[in-house]
Amino acid sequence: MTKNPSWFKSSYSGGGGSCVEVAFNLVAPQGIVPVRDSKNPTGPVLGIQADAFTSFVTGVKSGEFN
Numbered sequence: 001m002t003k004n005p006s007w008f009k010s011s012y013s014g015g016g017g018s019c020v021e022v023a024f025n026l027v028a029p030q031g032i033v034p035v036r037d038s039k040n041p042t043g044p045v046l047g048i049q050a051d052a053f054t055s056f057v058t059g060v061k062s063g064e065f066n
Contacts, residue, residue: 005034005045013038
């Protein structure tokens with residue numbers, strides 16, 4: 001089982017410093033999506049349930065949060 005997150009920042013990140021990183025490699029083994037502030041990689045990590053994260057991303061893509 002993978003315990004170390006493999007962090008990924010979106011290719012849409014413009015380098016402005018307001019980015020988050022996610023680690024999708026923990027979804028299958030643990031059912032969570034770790035999320036952290038890319039400016040503070042040693043700071044806190046939120047563990048979001050995979051289904052909740054999927055719903056959030058779907059909402060973002062559909063413009064629900066505009």
